Amino acid sequence: MPIVLAASVENARILLDLFIMLAAAKLMAEVFERLKQPAVVGEILAGVLIGPSLLGWVAPSAIINILAEIGVIFLLFNVGLETKPQAIFQVGKRAVMVGVLGVLLPFVAGYFIAVAWGASFVESMFIGAALVATSVGITARVLGGMGLLDAPTARIILGAAVIDDILGLIILSLVSGVSQGGISYAGLAKTAAAAIVFTAFVGLVGSRVINRLAPFIQRLRLGRPFFTLGLILCLGLSVASIYVGVAAIIGAFLAGMAMAEATEENHKMHRMTTGVTEFLVPFFLVNIGMQLNLSVFSDSSVIIFAVLLTLIAVVTKFIGCGLGAFGMQKREMAQIGIGMVPRGEVGIVVAQIGLGLGVIGPTFFASVLFMAVATTLIAPPFIKVLFARGNDDPMKPEIEIDISDEFSRIG
């Protein structure tokens, strides 16, 4: 390679990584679609395959991590664009029930299984906390791909995910406090209040503000004013929600929801947003798969714990959230239960926080990572089956309808 390239070799390596990730993800997506399995599972497995555990072609890095985060942020923004605030408010009470029960059961069960396995008090609390966090991006991706984001149960899942995230923040603050030698109840109350006030305020007021501003936005001279404003709002509220303490995706979802009514008929904007999502979401999915570290599983007791933790994570979330939807049809309860199962990147982040604070050992960390990735792989096939419309073959290919109700296929 010519010497003159010194300056761009660094970027070339990153672009090569992105190329490998995208190509692997899409190859696996194609394979899984042909096997009538969810594409997301294929894309996550692509990450396991090319990641450090197996082929070692690509390693997680800060840059991949930020692209993955922007990917899931835009995924939730896109979901928000399809979700009018009213649709969430209507199911508000039920979403709260689903969120609360779906947090309590996994936390308690996670805590006790860890204690039984010999983990310390603080370690067990952290493992419990890691079991709480739902990664709604995965479910939203599958349901969006099926064109079912407007289903009543899908709305309950979206609402419950917001509640879930706020409760997760409170539990994590609590557990972190304990691990650092004491809880500041005033600080905790402040954290909780900030998260709740921010979410409620943006959720309630955002849409009205955008609807009011719509005529002015339309008159802007810069190209594609709604899309441009959407990008800025999405990034802005994502950052704001991190500073408030909740996940960036909550802010992105609220940003999308705020613009849902004003841009309902704006198909071009939806398509452009879909372009960003389709480009970046594969990095999010592959990055989850790459987190899996299979080398620590040489010890069989670690394998057993990891599998057990995964089972408990699946069962308690399924039952907890399902019970939260008590009174609905059994199929709907199951839909909500399974939709909340994936822990994905949120579970990984909690485990990383525990590792960073030095309160969780490397094998428990590996088990939590396994649980986060495994729950994310297990749920989508069941989501597809349980949400399949009609009574004929639930796997039939018509479910490929896309988030913004369009195909890119020619003709």
Next chain:
Amino acid sequence: MPIVLAASVENARILLDLFIMLAAAKLMAEVFERLKQPAVVGEILAGVLIGPSLLGWVAPSAIINILAEIGVIFLLFNVGLETKPQAIFQVGKRAVMVGVLGVLLPFVAGYFIAVAWGASFVESMFIGAALVATSVGITARVLGGMGLLDAPTARIILGAAVIDDILGLIILSLVSGVSQGGISYAGLAKTAAAAIVFTAFVGLVGSRVINRLAPFIQRLRLGRPFFTLGLILCLGLSVASIYVGVAAIIGAFLAGMAMAEATEENHKMHRMTTGVTEFLVPFFLVNIGMQLNLSVFSDSSVIIFAVLLTLIAVVTKFIGCGLGAFGMQKREMAQIGIGMVPRGEVGIVVAQIGLGLGVIGPTFFASVLFMAVATTLIAPPFIKVLFARGNDDPMKPEIEIDISDEFSRIG
């Protein structure tokens, strides 16, 4: 901020940077549109404003750099999608003439002005080389915004930019060889041959391969097969071209051109690509502006040299490329000349290579950076005027027609 956020604070800072960059870019774009000036100039100036030189809100970083590079890559991919190979081949000879003369004049002039200013032989060679590199992204952005990418002179500019890049590589290899104590003519020939063969092969064969594969692509099960394949091809050829020695944008442009015929009627794909471009190009533009380091200009002789270098860069490129189009109308010659003036990120990269090799001092480096940014700011208003259609007011607002011939505006 709650302790639990430790893990996401890093990402939060980056997301905040991106938010500031995007918001500043679009605010300035709006202001410049209202002043009937090119939006790109506003977006670059936004970078000067928020960058280290003035407000210091955002500093260049590896992550911003890669996002900027992906941005300009997709910009050229998008331009390629609008460009059928035949359209470039038709103007091939003229593009070669424009490319060659547009390289020779600035190189020679840059070399001599640097020698006159007391720079060493190698340093002067590098400054000459930095004056060679045209950043076609800026011109493509302005012409795309005017809906004029299909103008004959626009095609000549695109073709000449490819020639320009290959010649720039050869000159840079030569100069680097000299600076490292000797030229390997065999190595140089190999570098040049690889670049020429790669570009010619992909340019000639790419489109036919994609056209042949189109029916198979259409039958893929994964969502949005053409868009997905486009993303993969764009990244893949960008990486390949860096390894071959030419700029990533050349590969991206060839990737787009390869898909131009097969996806001509695929408006959804074009819109999704536009979504990616619109999201990422502002980072490319703001990043150029942020490179400007005004603090070294406390010395008035540095200012004088930087301004002189800029003037020479503008004049020699304008005359060289204009002469290359000899025989066309004067207005067309001027269009081609001015379209090749911006040096942008390519000039910056050459200067950085020189700095990295230790053959260019900090004040000459600063002057080259100034030249790269200044030529990029100077050209767009003239491009707008010279390309304005019709004989009435050349600044009339109808020129806002967009790359993929669409508005995101409601109604």
